[in-house]
Amino acid sequence: MTDNAHAFLEVNNIEVIYDHVILVLKGVSLEVPKGGIVALLGANGAGKSTTLKAISNLLGAERGDVTKGNILYKGEAVESLNPSDLVKRGVIQVMEGRHCFEHLTIEENLLTGAYTRRDGRKAIAQSLELIYDYFPRLRERRSSQAGYTSGGEQQMCAIGRAMLAQPEMILLDEPSMGLAPQLVEEIFEIVKKLNQNEGVSFLLAEQNTNVALRYSDYGYIMENGRVVMEGNAKELGENEDVKEFYLGLSTEGRKSFRDVKNYRRRKRWLA
Amino acid sequence: MRLERDVFYIILASLLLMVAIPWTAGLLSEEIFFEWPFFFEVAIGGLLSGVMYSLVALGFVLIFKASGVFNFAQGAMVLFAALTLVGLNEMGLPMWLAIIATLIVMLVLAMAIERVVLRSLVNQEHIILFMATIGIAYFLDGFGQTIWGSEVKNLDLGFSQAPDFYFGGLILINDFDLIAAVIAGILVIVLALFFQYTRIGRALRAVADDHQAALSVGIPLKHIWVIVWAVAGIVALVAGIMWGSKLGVQFSLALIALKALPVLILGGFTSIPGAIIGGLLIGAGEKLAEVFIAPMIGGGIEDWFAYMLALAFLVFRPQGLFGEKIIERV
Numbered sequence: 001m002t003d004n005a006h007a008f009l010e011v012n013n014i015e016v017i018y019d020h021v022i023l024v025l026k027g028v029s030l031e032v033p034k035g036g037i038v039a040l041l042g043a044n045g046a047g048k049s050t051t052l053k054a055i056s057n058l059l060g061a062e063r064g065d066v067t068k069g070n071i072l073y074k075g076e077a078v079e080s081l082n083p084s085d086l087v088k089r090g091v092i093q094v095m096e097g098r099h100c101f102e103h104l105t106i107e108e109n110l111l112t113g114a115y116t117r118r119d120g121r122k123a124i125a126q127s128l129e130l131i132y133d134y135f136p137r138l139r140e141r142r143s144s145q146a147g148y149t150s151g152g153e154q155q156m157c158a159i160g161r162a163m164l165a166q167p168e169m170i171l172l173d174e175p176s177m178g179l180a181p182q183l184v185e186e187i188f189e190i191v192k193k194l195n196q197n198e199g200v201s202f203l204l205a206e207q208n209t210n211v212a213l214r215y216s217d218y219g220y221i222m223e224n225g226r227v228v229m230e231g232n233a234k235e236l237g238e239n240e241d242v243k244e245f246y247l248g249l250s251t252e253g254r255k256s257f258r259d260v261k262n263y264r265r266r267k268r269w270l271a
Numbered sequence: 272m273r274l275e276r277d278v279f280y281i282i283l284a285s286l287l288l289m290v291a292i293p294w295t296a297g298l299l300s301e302e303i304f305f306e307w308p309f310f311f312e313v314a315i316g317g318l319l320s321g322v323m324y325s326l327v328a329l330g331f332v333l334i335f336k337a338s339g340v341f342n343f344a345q346g347a348m349v350l351f352a353a354l355t356l357v358g359l360n361e362m363g364l365p366m367w368l369a370i371i372a373t374l375i376v377m378l379v380l381a382m383a384i385e386r387v388v389l390r391s392l393v394n395q396e397h398i399i400l401f402m403a404t405i406g407i408a409y410f411l412d413g414f415g416q417t418i419w420g421s422e423v424k425n426l427d428l429g430f431s432q433a434p435d436f437y438f439g440g441l442i443l444i445n446d447f448d449l450i451a452a453v454i455a456g457i458l459v460i461v462l463a464l465f466f467q468y469t470r471i472g473r474a475l476r477a478v479a480d481d482h483q484a485a486l487s488v489g490i491p492l493k494h495i496w497v498i499v500w501a502v503a504g505i506v507a508l509v510a511g512i513m514w515g516s517k518l519g520v521q522f523s524l525a526l527i528a529l530k531a532l533p534v535l536i537l538g539g540f541t542s543i544p545g546a547i548i549g550g551l552l553i554g555a556g557e558k559l560a561e562v563f564i565a566p567m568i569g570g571g572i573e574d575w576f577a578y579m580l581a582l583a584f585l586v587f588r589p590q591g592l593f594g595e596k597i598i599e600r601v
Contacts, residue, residue, distance in 0.1 A: 115474055
C-alpha cells in the first residue's frame with residue numbers, strides 16, 4: 001500500500017489484552033485507504049473481531065485494552081475516544097451477529113443509527129429513503145419488529161442502521177455469518193455499491209475468504225493475533241498457500257494431510 | 272398502545288368476573304351485602320388505589336425498559352424523595368420550592384448512581400446490575416433516614432382527604448384519590464409519548480434491547496442511564512408525594528415497592544400502559560375480593576390477592592398483558 005503521509009485509517013502495531021491477562025492481538029498493523037474496501041481474513045479466534053473492536057473502541061465494554069501501538073484515523077489518534085465520539089467522526093462498526101434491536105421496528109432500528117446526527121429531521125428522512133432504495137426489502141418490512149425478520153434482513157438492517165450515521169468508514173464484522181450463499185452475494189453487492197456511490201470505506205472481517213477477496217481491493221490474513229500475510233486482493237486470491245488453506249483449492253488436485261511436503265508448508269503457516 | 276385481541280379478551284373477562292363474582296356472592300351468601308351503588312363505590316375506590324400502585328410500578332418499568340434490569344431501589348427512591356421533600360419543607364422552604372429542590376436532588380442522585388455504580392458495570396449480566404440496585408436500595412434507605420430522621424412525618428398538600436358524594440349522592444369517593452388519578456394519567460401519557468416518539472425515547476428502548484449494539488451506533492450509555500434514572504427519580508417523587516400524603520412519610524413507603532411487583536407481572540415489565548392497567552386491575556380486584564368474597568372464607572384476602580393473580584399470570588402469560596414478547600428465532 002502506498003505510504004503517502006497518513007492513510008485514511010492506520011493501525012500501528014497494536015496489542016490487545018483482555019481481562020489484563022489474555023493476550024489476543026500481538027502487534028497488528030494495517031491500513032485502509034480512503035474509499036477502499038479492505039478485507040481482514042482468518043479463521044475463528046484469529047483476532048479479526050478484536051481488531052475491529054479495538055478500532056471502534058467497543059473493547060472497553062468487554063474488558064479489553066489496547067496496551068501497545070496506536071490507531072490513527074485521518075492522522076489523528078482515536079484510541080482514547082468513546083464509541084459515540086468516534087461515530088460522530090465517521091467511524092462506525094456493524095457488529096458480528098447483526099445485533100439488531102429486536103423489539104424495535106426495522107424503521108426504528110434504522111433511526112437509532114441517526115442518534116448522533118444533528119442535522120434535523122428532514123435530512124434524516126432523506127437518508128432513510130436512500131437506505132430503503134439500497135435495501136428495498138427493508139422498506140417492505142419497515143414496520144415489523146426486527147426480532148421477527150430473517151437473518152438476511154437483519155444484516156441489511158444492521159448495515160443500513162450504520163449508514164444512517166453517515167459514516168465515512170464502516171467496520172463490518174462477518175456480514176456473511178449464517179446466511180445463504182445467494183444472500184451473501186446480495187449483501188456484498190450492496191456493500192460494493194455503497195462504497196462506490198456513497199464513498200464509504202470498508203474494513204471487513206470475514207471467514208468467507210472467497211467472497212471477501214472478490215469484493216475487496218486489499219486483504220490481510222490473520223492468524224493467532226498476528227497479520228501473517230497481506231497483499232492486493234487479486235494477488236492473495238492467486239497465492240498458492242491462500243488457495244490451499246483458505247479457499248480449499250489446490251493446483252495439484254486434492255491432497256491428503258498425510259502428504260509430508262504439504263504438512264511442512266502447513267506447519268510454517270500455523271507456527 | 273395497540274391492543275391485541277387476546278389482551279382485550281383478558282381485560283374484558285376480568286371485568287366481567289369482577290362484576291359477576293360479587294353479584295353471585297351477594298345472592299348466595301347472607302353475610303355479604305350487595306347493592307349496585309355500594310359495588311361501584313368499592314370498585315371505584317379500588318381503581319383509584321390501583322392508580323397509586325401504578326405510580327410506583329411506573330418507575331420500575333422505566334428503568335426496566337432502558338436497561339433490562341429490575342430496579343430494586345425504586346421503593347427506596349420513593350421514600351428518599353418523599354423524605355427529602357418533607358425535610359426541605361420543614362426547613363422552611365415553601366412547598367413549590369421544596370418540590371423543585373427535590374427534583375434537582377433526584378437528578379443529582381441519578382448522576383451519582385450512574386457515575387459510581389452503573390458505569391463500571393456496562394455490559395455485565397443483568398443479575399449483576401440487579402444486585403447493584405439492591406445495594407442502592409439499602410444505601411438510600413439508610414442515607415435518607417440518617418439525614419432527615421426516621422420518625423413518621425406528615426406531608427400535607429392542602430387537598431382534602433375526606434370523601435365526597437358523587438353521582439347524585441349515591442357513591443362516596445375520596446377527592447384526593449381522584450386528584451392522584453388525574454396526575455398519574457397525565458404522567459403516563461407524557462411518558463408513553465416520550466418513549467414511543469422521541470429520539471431519546473427510541474434510544475432508551477434500543478439500550479434496553481442490546482447495550483453493545485447501542486454503543487456501536489453511537490448512543491452514549493452514560494447519558495441514557497442518567498436520563499432514565501432521573502426520570503425514574505421524578506416518578507418516584509410523584510409517587511412519594513401521593514403515598515406520603517396518604518400514609519405519612521415513613522419507612523413503610525419503601526415497602527410499597529413490593530405491591531408494584533404483581534402489578535408489573537400483570538401489566539408486563541416493559542409497558543407503561545401495562546403498569547397502569549395492571550395497577551387498576553389489581554387495585555379494583557383486591558378491594559372487591561376483600562369486600563365481597565372475603566366474608567365467605569373468613570377475611571384477609573386483600574393482602575395476598577394481588578400475588579395470587581400474579582402467580583396465575585406467570586403460568587399463562589409470563590410476559591404480562593402488554594409486555595414485549597420474548598422473541599426467539601428458531
